[in-house]
Structure formats: C-alpha cells, structure tokens
Amino acid sequence: MIARAGQWVTEVLQAGGRRLVIAVPFVWLLLFFLAPFAIVAKISLAEFRVGVPPYTPLFEIVEGAWLHIRATLGNYAYLIDDPLYVAAYLSSVKIAAVSTVFALLIGYPMAYGIARSAQPWRNVLLLAVMLPFWTSFLIRVYAWIGILRSNGLLNNFLLWLGVIDEPLVLLNTDLAVYIGIVYSYLPFMILPLYATLEKMDLSLLEAAQDLGCRPWKAFVTVTLPLSLPGIIAGSMLVFIPAVGEFVIPDLLGGPSTLMIGKVLWSEFFNNRDWPVASAVAIAMLVLLVAPIVFFQRYRMRQDEKAREAAL
Amino acid sequence: MKSVSRSPFLITMLAFGFAFLYLPILLLILYSFNESRLVTVWGGFSVKWYAELFQDAQILGAAKISLTVAAITATLATALGTLAGLVLVRFGRFRGRTLFSGMITAPLVMPEVVTGLSILLLFVALEQLIGWPAGRGVTTITIAHVTFTMAYVAIIVQSRLTQLDGSMEEAAMDLGARPAKAFLLVTLPIIAPALVSGWLLAFTLSLDDLVIASFAAGPDSTTLPMVVFSSVRLGVSPKINALATLLVLGATIIIIGAAWFMHRQDRDRDRAVARAMAEQKDRE
Numbered sequence: 001m002i003a004r005a006g007q008w009v010t011e012v013l014q015a016g017g018r019r020l021v022i023a024v025p026f027v028w029l030l031l032f033f034l035a036p037f038a039i040v041a042k043i044s045l046a047e048f049r050v051g052v053p054p055y056t057p058l059f060e061i062v063e064g065a066w067l068h069i070r071a072t073l074g075n076y077a078y079l080i081d082d083p084l085y086v087a088a089y090l091s092s093v094k095i096a097a098v099s100t101v102f103a104l105l106i107g108y109p110m111a112y113g114i115a116r117s118a119q120p121w122r123n124v125l126l127l128a129v130m131l132p133f134w135t136s137f138l139i140r141v142y143a144w145i146g147i148l149r150s151n152g153l154l155n156n157f158l159l160w161l162g163v164i165d166e167p168l169v170l171l172n173t174d175l176a177v178y179i180g181i182v183y184s185y186l187p188f189m190i191l192p193l194y195a196t197l198e199k200m201d202l203s204l205l206e207a208a209q210d211l212g213c214r215p216w217k218a219f220v221t222v223t224l225p226l227s228l229p230g231i232i233a234g235s236m237l238v239f240i241p242a243v244g245e246f247v248i249p250d251l252l253g254g255p256s257t258l259m260i261g262k263v264l265w266s267e268f269f270n271n272r273d274w275p276v277a278s279a280v281a282i283a284m285l286v287l288l289v290a291p292i293v294f295f296q297r298y299r300m301r302q303d304e305k306a307r308e309a310a311l
Numbered sequence: 312m313k314s315v316s317r318s319p320f321l322i323t324m325l326a327f328g329f330a331f332l333y334l335p336i337l338l339l340i341l342y343s344f345n346e347s348r349l350v351t352v353w354g355g356f357s358v359k360w361y362a363e364l365f366q367d368a369q370i371l372g373a374a375k376i377s378l379t380v381a382a383i384t385a386t387l388a389t390a391l392g393t394l395a396g397l398v399l400v401r402f403g404r405f406r407g408r409t410l411f412s413g414m415i416t417a418p419l420v421m422p423e424v425v426t427g428l429s430i431l432l433l434f435v436a437l438e439q440l441i442g443w444p445a446g447r448g449v450t451t452i453t454i455a456h457v458t459f460t461m462a463y464v465a466i467i468v469q470s471r472l473t474q475l476d477g478s479m480e481e482a483a484m485d486l487g488a489r490p491a492k493a494f495l496l497v498t499l500p501i502i503a504p505a506l507v508s509g510w511l512l513a514f515t516l517s518l519d520d521l522v523i524a525s526f527a528a529g530p531d532s533t534t535l536p537m538v539v540f541s542s543v544r545l546g547v548s549p550k551i552n553a554l555a556t557l558l559v560l561g562a563t564i565i566i567i568g569a570a571w572f573m574h575r576q577d578r579d580r581d582r583a584v585a586r587a588m589a590e591q592k593d594r595e
Contacts, residue, residue: 017491022405025395025461029414032458036429039436053435106331109324116321125325127570132332134512135562136519138536139555142543143335146342149547153338186332237420244422246522251543261424268428269525278432281425288422296416303399303412303473 044278045071055275075279091258096242099181103189103238111193133187141180141251148176172254180248189234196230236295240288260284343552360553370538377518377535384456385514389506392464400472418462427526430455447529455527456517464509471505504573511569
C-alpha cells in the first residue's frame with residue numbers, strides 16, 4: 001500500500017516535471033516571440049499620433065461604459081497606394097532571389113568538394129566554412145566598403161593591372177548589395193548542402209558509372225535530385241533573411257537600392273511612424289509565410305527521418 | 312571516387328570560394344596595421360590605431376555593455392535551448408508540439424527587423440499595462456537576445472540528442488534513477504559538447520547583433536555593434552579596422568580551441584568505448 005502510494009507520488013511528480021520542462025521554454029517563446037506579433041498586428045491597425053506611445057489605442061472606454069473600438073486599414077491602404085512600398089517589396093524579392101541563385105552556384109561546388117575530400121581535410125574545410133559565420137556580421141559587411149570604394153582596394157588593383165583607366169563605381173550600387181548578401185550568407189547555403197551530399201550513398205554513383213553513365217550525366221540524374229533537400233534548405237536559409245535584410249543595403253547599397261527592411265527601419269527610426277512600420281512588418285510576414293512554412297516542414301521531415309534512423 | 316576529389320574544377324571552386332570568404336577579412340586585418348589614416352593607401356606598419364582604440368571611452372563602454380549582455384544571454388539561452396531541444400527529441404507528442412517546434416524554427420529565418428520591432432512593441436505594451444519593464448536597457452536587450460538565440464541552441468542540442476539513442480538513459484532509469492537524475496548524470500555529460508557550442512554561438516550572435524539591439528535598447532545602453540554601425544556609416548576608419556581585427560582574432564581562437572576540445576573529447580570517449588568493448592570480449 002505504502003509502496004503503491006510512493007509510486008503514485010513519483011508518477012505525479014514525474015508528470016509534473018515533464019510538464020514543467022515543456023512549459024518553461026514554451027511560455028518564454030509564447031510571451032517573447034509569438035505574443036509580440038499579435039501586438040504588431042494590433043498597432044498596424046492604429047493611427048499615428050504625436051505622443052507616448054505614438055499611436056492611437058485600439059480599445060477605448062468612451063464616456064463611461066462604451067467600449068470604443070477604433071481600427072483602421074488606412075496603413076495598409078497607404079502601403080498599396082504609395083508606389084515606394086510596392087517597389088520596395090518587389091525589389092527585395094528580386095535582390096534576395098538573385099543572391100540566393102549566386103550563393104547556390106558558388107556554394108554547391110564548394111559543398112560537393114568538401115563532401116568528397118578525404119576525412120581529416122573534410123573537418124578542416126568545414127570549420128573554415130563555419131569560421132566566418134562566427135565572426136562579426138557587421139564587420140564582414142564593413143570589410144567590403146574598403147574593397148569596393150572608388151579609391152578602394154579592388155579599384156586600385158584593377159587600375160594597377162591596367163584593366164581599367166578610371167575607377168568603377170561599385171560601392172552604393174545593387175551589385176555591392178548582391179556581393180554583400182552572397183558573402184554573408186554563403187555558409188548558410190554550404191552547410192545544409194554538405195549535410196545531404198555527405199550522407200549520399202556513393203555506390204549509386206558507381207553503379208551509374210558502371211552502367212556507362214558519363215560523370216556529368218550521373219551528376220545531373222543521380223546527385224542533383226538526391227541533394228534537392230539540401231538545395232531547398234540552403235536556399236530558404238539565404239532567401240528568407242535576405243528579403244528583410246537591413247544592414248547590407250544600408251551600408252553597401254545606394255540611395256536607389258530599395259529594400260523592405262530598410263523601409264521598415266526608416267519608418268520606425270526616422271519617421272517615428274510606428275503604425276506604418278507595423279503594417280510593413282505584417283506585410284513582410286505575409287510575403288514570407290509561405291517560404292517559412294515550407295522550410296519548417298522540411299525541418300520537421302528531417303527530424304522525423306533522424307529519429308527513425310536513431311531508433 | 313578518387314577522380315572526383317581531385318577534379319580540377321572542384322579544386323578551383325574551393326580555392327575561389329575560400330578566397331572569397333577570407334580575402335576581405337585578411338585585408339581588413341592587414342590595413343588595421345596601416346600607419347596612414349587613408350585606409351586603402353599603405354603608409355607603413357603601425358599599431359597606433361590599437362592604442363587609440365583603447366583610449367576611446369565610448370567604444371570601451373559599449374564593449375563592456377555588449378560583453379555583459381552576451382554572457383547573460385548565452386547562459387540563459389543555453390538553459391532554455393537545452394530544455395527545448397530535449398522536449399523536441401525525447402518528449403514525443405504533446406498538445407502544442409507543432410506550435411512549439413514552429414516557434415523554435417521561425418526565429419532562425421525571421422528577418423531581424425521584424426523580430427526587433429515586434430519585441431520592442433511588446434515591451435512598450437507591457438510597460439503600459441503592468442509598468443514593467445520600466446524603460447529600455449540592458450534587461451530588454453538581453454530578453455530579446457535570449458529569445459532569438461535559444462532557437463540556435465535548441466537546434467544544436469536537438470541534433471546531438473537525435474544522434475544518441477535513448478538506451479543509456481533507459482539503462483540508468485532501469486537501474487532506479489529518476490528521469491531528472493538520469494538526465495543530469497547520463498544525458499548532460501554526453502551532450503556537453505553541444506552545450507558548449509550552443510553557449511558560444513549564443514554569445515557570438517548576441518555580441519554581433521545590431522538590428523534587434525537597436526530596437527530593444529534605451530538611451531543608456533548603446534552596444535558595441537551600434538557604435539560600430541554609426542561610425543561606419545560616416546566612413547571607413549582605421550580604428551574600426553583595429554577593433555574588427557581583435558573581434559575576428561578573439562572569435563577564431565575561441566572557435567578553433569572549442570573545436571579542438573570537442574574533437575579530443577569525442578576521440579577520448581570513442582577510445583574508452585572501444586577499450587570497454589575489447590575488455591568485454593577478452594572476458595568472454
């Protein structure tokens with residue numbers, strides 16, 4: 001009887017412990033990650049006013065008992081009416097997409113080369129890919145200013161070679177933004193590609209070659225389709241944050257470089273228009289929700305596979 | 312497959328790729344030792360920018376704030392991220408699991424401007440509602456940083472835990488250990504390398520973050536990236552090159568040290584397992 005009661009107490013404690021272990025990170029994320037989005041959505045329906053906080057309240061008790069709800073879609077209408085915002089959206093998607101393609105073109109052969117190199121080298125090369133990711137992002141973007149300026153290192157080098165007669169305009173252009181994004185996000189492309197290429201069963205390639213398949217054709221028909229999960233994961237890891245990038249277009253881009261992250265920043269910090277900044281954020285989320293869900297499902301599938309493999 | 316690994320195309324691409332990744336950083340380091348103020352003209356070797364850096368009260372103050380925030384962030388994010396990783400791998404299905412794993416994955420790709428704006432608006436709303444946090448500063452930056460870095464820790468812990476089957480914990484519990492004890496005595500030591508890399512990653516991400524900190528900061532809590540950013544916006548300065556060099560070297564030493572440490576730990580454990588297996592065989 002006593003032993004039974006003891007067991008019961010232990011079980012209750014265990015169930016409670018289990019719940020507590022789930023609850024601590026869960027509540028933190030609900031409060032500090034999910035709840036803020038509801039507040040952003042709420043403020044995007046408010047109006048700008050001069051004061052603290054600089055937006056009108058959504059619910060107000062007017063004349064005693066009446067709960068007055070004041071919501072407006074004016075901020076969203078403003079986003080659609082003003083050509084600046086639509087242009088900034090399209091331009092962000094274009095810049096992020098082009099950068100993703102270039103990151104893939106550079107990252108794929110690198111990941112392939114690392115995955116096929118001999119073991120001690122593989123770890124060293126992988127560490128070498130990770131290392132820039134661990135060093136300051138801001139500093140790495142800053143490094144390109146010194147290289148791309150009109151009297152910068154690249155122009156000086158090209159002038160010295162005699163390839164060009166006068167300095168090229170490289171900094172504060174869209175080209176500089178492409179370079180900056182590819183440079184900063186390349187490790188995010190290489191790591192998932194490496195992970196899929198490294199796990200690949202090489203006997204498949206040998207079989208293809210034994211059956212008379214040319215290496216190039218074997219690559220296109222065997223390796224490429226098998227590495228598709230890595231291509232998708234890497235592309236999402238580059239594309240999604242690149243769409244909302246602020247630092248790179250601000251430091252490397254020019255006045256004509258339109259990106260939505262920069263627009264949000266200036267609405268908030270320069271114009272101090274919180275409702276419009278919130279509407280921009282919500283619109284950006286709507287744009288990114290499809291790729292984020294896509295990425296999420298890919299990750300869950302990978303988790304499941306890994307768990308099955310472990311069992 | 313040897314022909315593939317020696318393919319000239321792949322070697323060229325690797326060389327080009329690593330040059331692309333490393334040349335800008337190396338040039339930055341080189342020009343931090345430049346005598347000339349003109350950052351792109353070489354005027355002879357000098358360490359005078361380092362001397363100036365260590366006399367810059369604004370940079371030193373910001374560095375102190377950033378290091379404090381990063382250390383607290385990394386510790387909290389490692390604790391919360393480890394719990395989250397454990398929940399994802401070992402807890403099976405429970406209500407809200409999809410939402411939970413969504414909230415772990417989303418911060419990894421969420422544009423920083425959105426994360427920053429949303430958490431600032433939360434702080435403002437909370438202050439109106441319950442009077443906390445009163446104003447913004449180190450505390451609010453730390454909370455914001457813990458929120459986005461714990462996702463990285465959770466992913467690292469999760470991938471380490473999926474590599475292990477649960478048999479060792481089960482063995483411990485069969486021998487009478489409570490789940491909490493089994494976790495502390497068995498699981499934790501095995502995933503320790505993941506905790507170390509998680510802590511280091513959270514520390515680095517926090518130390519490096521400009522956008523989220525800019526939203527969450529108050530007037531008295533300017534972090535190092537915020538100082539660097541406003542100085543860089545005005546143009547290239549050799550003092551920033553010197554600071555960048557110190558940051559890059561610091562990160563490099565720590566990462567290579569950690570990689571070496573973890574490699575050695577894994578090797579030692581593999582050897583211990585092999586030795587135990589050999590002894591077992593001898594006995595049989």
